[in-house]
Amino acid sequence: MKTLDLQEIRKQLDGIDREIVSLFEKRMALSGQVAEYKIETGKPVYDREREQQKIESVTGMVEDEFQKQAVRELFTQMMTISRHFQYKLMAEHGLKAENDFRPVKNLPANQVRVVYQGVEGAYTHEAALKYFGADVDIYHVDSWEDAMKEVEAGTADYAVLPIENSSAGAVTHNYDLLIKYNNYIVAETLLPVDHALLGLSEAEEGDIKTVFSHPQALMQCSEFLNANRNWRQISVENTAVAAKKVFEDGDPSQAAVASEIAGNIYGLKVLKSSINHNKNNTTRFIILSREPIYREDAGKISISFELPHKSGSLYNMLSNFIYNGVNMMMIESRPILGRNWEYRFFIDIEGNLSDASIQNALKGISEEGSNMRVLGNY
Numbered sequence: 028m029k030t031l032d033l034q035e036i037r038k039q040l041d042g043i044d045r046e047i048v049s050l051f052e053k054r055m056a057l058s059g060q061v062a063e064y065k066i067e068t069g070k071p072v073y074d075r076e077r078e079q080q081k082i083e084s085v086t087g088m089v090e091d092e093f094q095k096q097a098v099r100e101l102f103t104q105m106m107t108i109s110r111h112f113q114y115k116l117m118a119e120h121g122l123k124a125e126n127d128f129r130p131v132k133n134l135p136a137n138q139v140r141v142v143y144q145g146v147e148g149a150y151t152h153e154a155a156l157k158y159f160g161a162d163v164d165i166y167h168v169d170s171w172e173d174a175m176k177e178v179e180a181g182t183a184d185y186a187v188l189p190i191e192n193s194s195a196g197a198v199t200h201n202y203d204l205l206i207k208y209n210n211y212i213v214a215e216t217l218l219p220v221d222h223a224l225l226g227l228s229e230a231e232e233g234d235i236k237t238v239f240s241h242p243q244a245l246m247q248c249s250e251f252l253n254a255n256r257n258w259r260q261i262s263v264e265n266t267a268v269a270a271k272k273v274f275e276d277g278d279p280s281q282a283a284v285a286s287e288i289a290g291n292i293y294g295l296k297v298l299k300s301s302i303n304h305n306k307n308n309t310t311r312f313i314i315l316s317r318e319p320i321y322r323e324d325a326g327k328i329s330i331s332f333e334l335p336h337k338s339g340s341l342y343n344m345l346s347n348f349i350y351n352g353v354n355m356m357m358i359e360s361r362p363i364l365g366r367n368w369e370y371r372f373f374i375d376i377e378g379n380l381s382d383a384s385i386q387n388a389l390k391g392i393s394e395e396g397s398n399m400r401v402l403g404n405y
């Protein structure tokens with residue numbers, strides 16, 4: 028008896044679904060006609076007001092609260108799909124998201140000037156040497172922000188900045204600087220980071236009372252450092268500055284957390300090597316240029332955008348990747364200054380700015396989110 032009922036109900040469901048699919052196809056065909064109109068008139072795909080009216084009108088057609096919510100979700104999804112279809116048609120007409128980026132075979136490398144924050148022996152210095160080699164003109168400034176300014180002003184061709192560490196996570200301040208300055212990420216380099224506890228030549232581990240380093244390095248070694256409860260941990264601008272300070276103060280109760288290379292440069296002894304708890308500790312550094320260029324074979328794109336403080340807005344934005352088959356590699360959010368509890372998102376995706384699928388996804392995000400920026404393709 029029960030099986031018979033189920034079969035009967037399912038037959039009815041099948042009939043309704045056939046109608047839904049046929050209506051959906053008709054709806055999409057009309058959406059295609061709207062796209063043609065938009066191509067001719069230069070109107071954008073996304074019409075926020077029309078979508079709001081549509082949601083109000085269709086939710087008004089049902090009484091029950093559960094059904095209202097269901098109809099809202101259903102139509103939000105249908106209109107999202109309809110927009111993606113329109114972006115696709117626009118791209119086929121050669122209408123893509125505008126950007127100033129130029130593809131290049133190779134990044135300019137002749138007689139370039141490279142800036143980093145810190146002093147000699149800082150990890151960023153190592154990263155700059157690793158990426159550019161020892162033959163280019165590498166100099167340093169006091170802060171990450173100064174490094175960004177040097178590039179924006181044209182005093183340096185490239186800046187090297189840490190952006191993410193495999194154990195301590197994002198270098199959040201540098202995400203904010205990516206927004207504040209109009210520089211572009213043109214490359215990245217990974218540097219294994221192995222911290223040592225460094226002291227004066229006459230010092231022993233038992234003498235130590237104060238440890239200086241960059242807060243990121245203190246975090247990466249927190250298990251070791253926190254096991255020595257009587258040590259005071261003090262933050263300074265960077266690890267090499269810490270090493271320099273310990274040498275200059277000449278106090279055997281002081282130690283620095285920095286690389287063994289920095290220890291060599293500043294004449295310090297290794298009291299204990301490899302004190303970071305993650306033995307694969309690696310920092311990702313980005314290379315910035317004021318020129319919006321990308322290597323033809325670049326495979327990763329960084330973007331940022333802001334979203335209305337509304338349920339589902341991130342979910343809807345990410346559908347631009349899903350519908351275009353774009354793989355997302357990383358997402359990070361930062362508070363927007365002056366707008367409490369609103370966030371700016373930073374996303375890395377796989378792809379090249381010349382890919383049609385990427386152009387489609389970016390067109391969608393630039394229309395539907397606010398202040399979308401392509402930070403670089405590298």
Ligand SMILES: C=C(O[C@@H]1C=C(C(=O)O)C=C[C@H]1O)C(=O)O
Binds near residue numbers: 058077
């Ligand atoms: C179809 C249109 O394009 C988009 C999709 C909509 C829809 O599918 O109903 C509504 C508004 C637009 O964001 C349109 O402008 O009417």
